[in-house]
Amino acid sequence: QQQVKQSPQSLIVQKGGISIINCAYENTAFDYFPWYQQFPGKGPALLIAIRPDVSEKKEGRFTISFNKSAKQFSLHIMDSQPGDSATYFCAASAADKLIFGTGTRLQVFP
């Protein structure tokens, strides 16, 4: 019940396209859902986050869509750029822990 399931494992997108990464959870106590971006050899960086009382949050080219009834949330990267090539992790937290998905390796080709 503590798991966060993330898909796909890898994603290849052409420059200018839309990248979509999905996550699902079971624990209804989760109340905070961040997304992290990680470049090789670096620590993850907080990208964008959402709380369950909001269905969508947008920051620049990055949008989180949240479906509370389905217990699913997704990251959309609009106008994907080669510089977006990285590994993306979704996460969920409740009370005292931050649980991570298994990550999606995104490659954006020019």
Add this chain to the structure above:
Amino acid sequence: DGGITQSPKYLFRKEGQNVTLSCEQNLNHDAMYWYRQDPGQGLRLIYYSQIVNDFQKGDIAEGYSVSREKKESFPLTVTSAQKNPTAFYLCASSIAQGKGAFFGQGTRLTVV
């Protein structure tokens, strides 16, 4: 600059030796975390601490130990009991437990 500093960036140790990884933060965050990352895998929680002098085991605490004597510091010791210690170790902190964690740049530990 505020942030989280992990040191060293690379660490090599012989099998059977204990090794301590440093994590310092000047963000005035109460909560601190240690995660382990293996190639192609997600982040697995080793230990976390919500307050000085208190910490809890995460999902993979066996073979690891921590201390939280100061708010700013949360060192991780990888003991000889850890069967597969070679990994990328990440320290994080957050202003409130479980929320908006900020990560250090990691320590890559190789045990030979």
